[in-house]
Amino acid sequence: MPTPQRLTIVLAPWCPHCVPLSVTQGRRLARRLRVPLRLLDIDRPAQEKAADRLVRRYGDDAPDYLIPQVFLEWSDGRVQHLLTGFSEEVPRTARAWADLLRSAWLRATLRGARA
Amino acid sequence: MTRTGALPPRLRRTLAPHTPHCYRHCQQPLRGRTVNGPAPGWLCVYACPGGAVSVVTYSEWTNDDPTARLLPFLRAHTGPSTLVRRRDLRLARRHGPELGAEAERILGRVIPSRAITTVYWRLYPFKRKDGTVLRPFACFRHRRLGVQFFVAPGDSGAPRCSHCPAPKK
Numbered sequence: 001m002p003t004p005q006r007l008t009i010v011l012a013p014w015c016p017h018c019v020p021l022s023v024t025q026g027r028r029l030a031r032r033l034r035v036p037l038r039l040l041d042i043d044r045p046a047q048e049k050a051a052d053r054l055v056r057r058y059g060d061d062a063p064d065y066l067i068p069q070v071f072l073e074w075s076d077g078r079v080q081h082l083l084t085g086f087s088e089e090v091p092r093t094a095r096a097w098a099d100l101l102r103s104a105w106l107r108a109t110l111r112g113a114r115a
Numbered sequence: 116m117t118r119t120g121a122l123p124p125r126l127r128r129t130l131a132p133h134t135p136h137c138y139r140h141c142q143q144p145l146r147g148r149t150v151n152g153p154a155p156g157w158l159c160v161y162a163c164p165g166g167a168v169s170v171v172t173y174s175e176w177t178n179d180d181p182t183a184r185l186l187p188f189l190r191a192h193t194g195p196s197t198l199v200r201r202r203d204l205r206l207a208r209r210h211g212p213e214l215g216a217e218a219e220r221i222l223g224r225v226i227p228s229r230a231i232t233t234v235y236w237r238l239y240p241f242k243r244k245d246g247t248v249l250r251p252f253a254c255f256r257h258r259r260l261g262v263q264f265f266v267a268p269g270d271s272g273a274p275r276c277s278h279c280p281a282p283k284k
Contacts, residue, residue: 060205060206060207060208061206062182062202062204062205062206063201063202064202064203064205065205065206066205066206066207066235081208081210082210082212082213083210083213084207084208084209085207086132086207087170087172087205087207087235087237088132088135088161088169088170088172089132089133089134089135089136091132091133091134092132092133092135095133096213096214097213099212099213099214099215099216099219100212100213103211103212103213103216103219104212104216104219104220104223105211105212105219106212
């Protein structure tokens, strides 16, 4: 049975949907999944390439794509897109994180990881 | 059941923002207006009472990118059409777990799984050569033409689009 391996957030330090909201909530999710958290800053050239690759292949790609984007890597090599920030307003992105952290999907994933 | 791509009202509700306020124009609350747009999705224009547009969203219940359907519609309803640039359209897929228990149940029942895919059109205010700051507005007055997007100085109260008759002097 595949297990979660790593959580990645594609972000920028100036984005209020990313910092501190998504970093804080991402840490919380990574802790619950017992996986490391990787932050990819699109303003750092070295990390930008990895971020673009991840978004292009598994995320919500656009010429000027939305951030944050959150991905979960699994032991079978699958990469799951979990969340993209809501362009409407920061509180809507906060609600998405809160819903994700109490979702049936997360409970099932944790049960699977423990089994 | 809904036809492929259409978004039932129960799912539309899960996408709604909390307490949105006008973006870089006034502090008035935003109202999301559903307008006739490209089928089969849901087109919503978030504008303040003065008509200043903060963001336009187009959502479909599909894993495909609906940008190609939205782009010609926006260009046909925007004066000038060159204001609608591909780089200002941004994509986001919404999955069940991030949308609350009800949406997670509804989306989880569909096999193979489909996300809700939303395209955002946000046109940021920009400066003309004379220093005037222009920003996008929407006009909902013309039933036959549907919504009309245009730019006007940001400090104008409720500007009229090119289809509105000029005010009597």
